[in-house]
Amino acid sequence: MLDEEMGRSGVFAYNLAELHMVLEETARLKPDRIKQKEILDWLEHENAHMNVAEATGHTGLRYLLLCVEDKTVPLGVSFLPVVLTDAPDSWTPEEVLEKDIQVLLAPRAYGNKLSPSDAHSLLSNRTLISKIAGRKNSSK
Amino acid sequence: MRIAIHLLDMTIGGLPGSSGEKSPAEKMRELIQMEFASALKNPITQKRIDEIDARQWKINDKFYKTGIRNPKEEAES
Numbered sequence: 001m002l003d004e005e006m007g008r009s010g011v012f013a014y015n016l017a018e019l020h021m022v023l024e025e026t027a028r029l030k031p032d033r034i035k036q037k038e039i040l041d042w043l044e045h046e047n048a049h050m051n052v053a054e055a056t057g058h059t060g061l062r063y064l065l066l067c068v069e070d071k072t073v074p075l076g077v078s079f080l081p082v083v084l085t086d087a088p089d090s091w092t093p094e095e096v097l098e099k100d101i102q103v104l105l106a107p108r109a110y111g112n113k114l115s116p117s118d119a120h121s122l123l124s125n126r127t128l129i130s131k132i133a134g135r136k137n138s139s140k
Numbered sequence: 141m142r143i144a145i146h147l148l149d150m151t152i153g154g155l156p157g158s159s160g161e162k163s164p165a166e167k168m169r170e171l172i173q174m175e176f177a178s179a180l181k182n183p184i185t186q187k188r189i190d191e192i193d194a195r196q197w198k199i200n201d202k203f204y205k206t207g208i209r210n211p212k213e214e215a216e217s
Contacts, residue, residue: 005192009179011179025173029176067176067179067184097204
């Protein structure tokens with residue numbers, strides 16, 4: 001259901017070559033704003049997330065470039081590239097959170113920077129892990 | 141390796157004038173342009189992204205608290 005909705009407002013890509021073509025299209029649509037440097041930076045950042053997500057065993061991996069309504073910019077949309085992942089059913093809550101943290105931190109490990117949303121999710125995941133550990137300790 | 145083969149295939153198929161048929165890369169680019177045209181007409185709002193995030197957090201939070209997943213709820217999200 002979510003994929004369907006996202007698909008209406010964005011473009012999915014299932015490998016790096018496809019993502020490159022999708023990002024090049026953004027530059028064609030906004031030549032004054034999006035240059036090769038931005039495209040390479042996006043590719044590097046999302047590819048880092050994807051590489052680590054593959055290594056951690058996440059499933060359902062795909063890239064998505066979302067068109068987000070924004071009246072302040074040309075075309076009335078901003079572009080938001082994301083990597084979507086699923087966690088296998090067999091993972092415990094701690095495993096899900098710890099592996100998500102690895103995926104969130106991936107750009108830094110590859111020499112890129114974390115996005116504000118990466119940093120926000122990272123903080124939330126770490127807080128949740130502490131809460132789960134606290135609950136476990138108090139029930140002992 | 142799969143990506144390398146895919147790229148090679150696109151390069152060969154993409155040589156200009158090599159045949160009247162469209163290369164895989166050209167077909168893919170056309171598909172992407174069509175999807176863009178549709179997405180640009182239906183951009184998502186930041187409010188809707190926040191709603192989706194909040195719903196996802198709610199579902200995940202239940203799982204983090206109980207360790208039990210709810211496949212029905214996850215499928216509907």
